[in-house]
Amino acid sequence: xxxxxxxxxxxxxxxxxxxxxxxxxxxxxxxxxxxxxxxxxxxxxxxxxxxxxxxxxxxxxxxxxxxxxxxxxxxxxxxxxxxxxxxxxxxxxxxxxxxxxxxxxxxxxxxxxxxxxxxxxxxxxxxxxxxxxxxxxxxxxxxxxxxxxxxxxxxxxxxxxxxxxxxxxxxxxxxxxxxxxxxxxxxxxxxxxxxxxxxxxxxxxxxxxxxxxxxxxxxxxxxxxxxxxxxxxxxxxxxxxxxxxxxxxxxxxxxxxxxxxxxxxxxxxxxxxxxxxxxxxxxx
Amino acid sequence: xxxxxxxxxxxxxxxxxxxxxxxxxxxxxxxxxxxxxxxxxxxxxxxxxxxxxxxxxxxxxxxxxxxxxxxxxxxxxxxxxxxxxxxxxxxxxxxxxxxxxxxxxxxxxxxxxxxxxxxxxxxxxxxxxxxxxxxxxxxxxxxxxxxxxxxxxxxxxxxxxxxxxxxxxxxxxxxxxxxxxxxxxxxxxxxxxxxxxxxxxxxxxxxxxxxxxxxxxxxxxxxxxxxxxxxxxxxxxxxxxxxxxxxxxxxxxxxxxxxxxxxxxxxxxxxxxxxxxxxxxxxxxxxxxxxxxxxxxxxxxxxxxxxxxxxxxxxxxxxxxxxxxxxxxxxxxxxxxxxxxxxxxx
Numbered sequence: 257x258x259x260x261x262x263x264x265x266x267x268x269x270x271x272x273x274x275x276x277x278x279x280x281x282x283x284x285x286x287x288x289x290x291x292x293x294x295x296x297x298x299x300x301x302x303x304x305x306x307x308x309x310x311x312x313x314x315x316x317x318x319x320x321x322x323x324x325x326x327x328x329x330x331x332x333x334x335x336x337x338x339x340x341x342x343x344x345x346x347x348x349x350x351x352x353x354x355x356x357x358x359x360x361x362x363x364x365x366x367x368x369x370x371x372x373x374x375x376x377x378x379x380x381x382x383x384x385x386x387x388x389x390x391x392x393x394x395x396x397x398x399x400x401x402x403x404x405x406x407x408x409x410x411x412x413x414x415x416x417x418x419x420x421x422x423x424x425x426x427x428x429x430x431x432x433x434x435x436x437x438x439x440x441x442x443x444x445x446x447x448x449x450x451x452x453x454x455x456x457x458x459x460x461x462x463x464x465x466x467x468x469x470x471x472x473x474x475x476x477x478x479x480x481x482x483x484x485x486x487x488x489x490x491x492x493x494x495x496x497x498x499x500x501x502x503x504x505x506x507x508x509x510x511x512x513x514x515x516x517x518x519x520x521x522x523x524x525x526x527x528x529x530x531x532x533x534x535x536x537x538x539x540x
Numbered sequence: 541x542x543x544x545x546x547x548x549x550x551x552x553x554x555x556x557x558x559x560x561x562x563x564x565x566x567x568x569x570x571x572x573x574x575x576x577x578x579x580x581x582x583x584x585x586x587x588x589x590x591x592x593x594x595x596x597x598x599x600x601x602x603x604x605x606x607x608x609x610x611x612x613x614x615x616x617x618x619x620x621x622x623x624x625x626x627x628x629x630x631x632x633x634x635x636x637x638x639x640x641x642x643x644x645x646x647x648x649x650x651x652x653x654x655x656x657x658x659x660x661x662x663x664x665x666x667x668x669x670x671x672x673x674x675x676x677x678x679x680x681x682x683x684x685x686x687x688x689x690x691x692x693x694x695x696x697x698x699x700x701x702x703x704x705x706x707x708x709x710x711x712x713x714x715x716x717x718x719x720x721x722x723x724x725x726x727x728x729x730x731x732x733x734x735x736x737x738x739x740x741x742x743x744x745x746x747x748x749x750x751x752x753x754x755x756x757x758x759x760x761x762x763x764x765x766x767x768x769x770x771x772x773x774x775x776x777x778x779x780x781x782x783x784x785x786x787x788x789x790x791x792x793x794x795x796x797x798x799x800x801x802x803x804x805x806x807x808x809x810x811x812x813x814x815x816x817x818x819x820x821x822x823x824x825x826x827x828x829x830x831x832x833x834x835x836x837x838x839x840x841x842x843x844x845x846x847x848x849x850x851x852x853x854x855x856x857x858x859x860x861x862x863x864x865x866x867x868x869x870x871x872x873x874x875x876x877x878x879x880x881x882x883x884x885x886x
Contacts (some may be wrong), residue, residue, distance in 0.1 A: 308781055333783030346773035348828030353546065360771050361783035432782070 259286040259320055260335070260435030260468040262307065266315035269302050269492075276302045277313070278492045282470075284485070286435070289462055289469040291483030293476060293503070295513045298489040300472040301341060304438050307470065308338040319436065333361035337429030341440040341472075343421070345413045351424050352409040355399055358431025359392045399427040403457065419450035423457070430461065437461070439471035443478065451475070455482045476517075480504050480526030488512060500526040546827050553826035553836050561617070561843040568613040568846045569605060573858060576601055576609075612743040613846055615751075615807060616863070619740065620814055620845020622755055622804040623647075624837040627815020628822070629762050629797040630683075632769035632830050633790050637820070638704050638878065641679075641801040642812035645710030649682020650675040650798075650805035652718040659725045672754055675802035678714075683798055686710045715810070740808055740849050740863055747807050754803040759838060761796035765789060766831035811845075811864045813871020818844050820878065 264282040268275065277299045284290040292300045306313040309324050309332055317324040319335055327335070337358070346354070400406050403423040408416065413424060422442060429437060439458065443451035459482055462469045473479040479486060480500040488496040488503050490512040496503045504526050509515045518529045570576045576597060583594030584602050597605060623641055630639035630646075641647045653674035689710065690703035768789040771779045776786040804811070818841045819833055826832040848866040855861060 305777075310777055310780065329780060329785055330783035333781060336781070338778070338781040340778060344773075344775035344778060346770075346828070348823065349773070350546075353829065357771055357774060357782060360767075363767065 260466070261286050261320050262436055262468055262470065263318040263321075264303075264307065264315070265318070267303070267306055267317060268314040269299070269306055269311055271302070271311075276492050277306065277489075279315070280489070280492075280494050282487050282494070282497070284436075284468050284470055286468050287462060287466040288485060289459065289471070289483045290485045290487065291479040291500075292470065292472045292487050292489060293474075293479050294489035297491075298512075299492040300489055301440050303489065304338070304440050304470065304472055307436075308336060308438050310338075330361045333432060333434075335434055336436045336438060337432045337434035338438045339422075339425045339429050339440065339442060341444055343425045345421065347414060349413050350410050351405055351413055351416070351427075352396065352400065354413050354424055355396050355405075355427045355431050356392070358399065358428040359395065361432060362392065395433060396431050399430040402430060402461065403427040418445040419454065422446060422450075422454055426454070426458070434467070436468045436470065439469065441472050441474060443473070443475065451478060458482075476504055476509075476528040477526075480528060481522065481524045483525075504528055546829060546832070549827050550829075550832040550836070553822070553832060554839070556825070557822075557836050557839040557843065561839050561846075564843045564846045564850075565613055565617065568616070568850050569609040571850060571854060572604075572609065574601065574604055576605060581605060607744075611745045611748055612740055612849070615743040615748050616740050616845045616849040617842035618748065618751065618755055619804040619808045619811065620818075620848075621838040621842040622758065622800040623811060623814040624818035624822075624841020624844070625759060625762055625834055626797040626800040626804070628819035628830070628833050628837040629765070629769070629793050629800075630815065631819060632772060632833075633793045633797070634687075634703060635773065635775075636703055638701070638816065638875070639707075640813065640816035641797070641804075642810060642815065643704055643711065644707040645682035645686040645714060646679040646798055646801040647682070647805050647810050647812070648711040648714035648718065649678035649680070649685075650802040651678065651810050652714045652721065653678025653681070653802070654806050655718045655721045659721055669750070672751070672803060672806050675806040676754075676799055679798040679802040679805070680795070682710055682714055683794060741853075741860055743807075751803045751807050754799055758796045758800035758803065761792060762800065763834050763838075765793050765796070766829070766834050769793065769830035769834075809862075809864065811867050813867050813875065814841055814845060814848075816878075817867075817871050817874050820874070 262282070262284040264280060267277055267280045269277040280299075280303060282290065282292075282303075292303055294300050302311060305311045307317050307324065309317075309327070309329075313325070319327075324332060324336070397406075400409055403426055405420070405423055405427055408420060408424075413421070416424060422445065426439075426442070437458070442454055442458070446454060455478060458469060458471075461467055471483070473483070483500060485498065486496075486500050486503040487494055488508060495512055496508050501521065504519055506517060506519050509517045509519070509528065516531045516533060518531050520527050520529070566578060566581065570578050570581045580595055580597045580601075584596040584605055586593040587596045588606065596602060626646070627640045630641065630644055631637055653676070654671050656678075657670045657674040686703065686707040689706035768784055771782055771784045772786060772789055774782070779786050779789075819837045822833055822836045822840050826836045845863070845867075848870070849863050852861040852863040852866045855866075
């Protein structure tokens with residue numbers, strides 16, 4: 257199996273007349289976590305969507321040297337898993353059925369009949385041999401276990417809490433058995449505790465499965481603690497890239513976020529603490 | 541991929557629906573102006589299938605069964621199944637629980653297409669005939685108009701209901717055009733209304749043969765799209781990250797569902813609400829996966845329509861009510877209930 261090295265060079269995206277991304281470069285090594293940060297409207301989500309092959313873009317996105325935009329949609333789905341910021345949760349679907357959707361790229365979409373007990377074999381795929389229904393089940397059950405969803409497998413998706421939903425979406429992406437995991441603001445709907453639990457889980461998956469994780473994160477402290485590599489976008493351009501300590505500086509936050517913040521080094525990375533001018537003045 | 545529990549549920553739903561369908565069909569061929577005893581009906585059917593079991597019907601009654609009742613019941617079943625499976629497919633492809641061939645303008649478009657060819661064109665039924673082709677084009681035009689209008693309206697703020705409103709407008713217009721076309725030529729006003737309101741009274745074995753090829757193609761395509769429609773439920777964007785091409789699925793399903801609608805309309809006129817009522821009931825029984833909803837809707841739609849047809853020809857006997865009136869009596873309150881439960885507001 258290939259490694260999952262992502263190489264983005266000179267990617268530009270124009271939506272309508274607005275240039276949303278301009279000449280963006282990014283390299284993500286296999287098994288690393290790259291955080292995409294930046295102020296609102298900087299183009300973070302668009303960058304992720306471009307990598308996922310969801311928006312037309314200039315420049316190139318290479319996965320292990322192959323251009324993602326030219327990949328067959330199904331093949332791409334076996335290599336890249338994508339969890340959107342606001343996932344669409346279909347009605348009346350159980351968690352297990354939802355996670356099974358992650359097996360779609362491995363299944364025949366046109367079974368002999370709607371009632372057929374098993375779909376046909378996969379005509380194309382990177383692994384060569386076509387996985388069987390039993391393998392699908394095993395992968396799904398494993399994804400459910402990994403995300404601690406076994407107890408919720410038969411629950412209707414819509415009845416889950418925010419954190420459980422995010423885990424279900426992640427399990428679906430994991431069931432694709434991808435090498436690259438793209439997460440768009442995975443912690444948006446979560447409180448601090450659930451956000452940390454989810455990111456810990458992603459980090460474990462990254463370490464154990466060797467996944468290349470690229471995520472947008474609006475919380476800079478979480479970004480600074482979980483990502484090994486950060487890309488700071490502002491107005492569609494990369495304005496800083498590197499280890500969190502180099503990217504998240506008081507100067508860069510002031511320049512690109514218009515924010516006043518203190519940046520301190522912690523044991524797991526960098527912490528960003530917003531500072532209100534009035535109280536800061538009183539202290540000093 | 542259906543989870544094991546869902547598969548058992550699907551199996552039970554299919555078995556139950558088949559049982560209901562067979563019971564309703566037996567009632568459909570037995571009950572009417574001349575009531576035929578069930579056991580002799582079964583005996584006759586067995587005899588015609590080359591089996592020797594039970595007592596067959598006497599000559600005249602056997603002829604009633606074979607020449608009148610059977611083709612009518614089979615056609616009703618076919619039309620009902622087509623409309624129901626088309627409705628379920630439209631619902632999946634538009635992600636709109638209120639979509640229905642009748643409410644979307646597809647049925648009215650098919651009616652207009654068929655009428656234009658019957659009145660002015662070289663009208664030929666049967667495989668490769670002009671009438672089914674014109675109905676098909678008309679159905680596509682109807683859905684296309686509703687979809688285009690609905691999309692434009694949705695940009696000005698509007699939810700699920702917008703597509704339906706557009707469909708209602710398109711249906712009203714196309715039905716008016718169809719009435720105009722038919723009035724311009726028709727000598728028999730009653731027949732006009734009868735056709736518009738849905739009519740299975742002219743069913744013959746030939747009629748059945750005319751639509752069967754189209755119906756078979758449409759149903760085969762739609763049943764094959766169940767898995768894709770399940771994936772499409774997570775939205776176009778996520779579906780495409782799962783390896784499905786939403787535009788392609790949508791195109792195939794729209795073409796096939798419109799073909800199904802057109803074949804139904806070409807032989808039966810406009811029959812509303814079947815595509816709305818049946819899939820909703822089916823979802824309650826068989827779950828929401830389109831791999832269950834589509835086949836069970838096909839069977840359930842057939843049973844529903846045979847029953848409605850039975851009511852339509854017995855309730856005012858000896859005169860006959862257009863079957864569309866019966867489906868509307870059932871369907872319109874059902875539609876209202878769905879609105880109340882909050883179908884479109886989600």
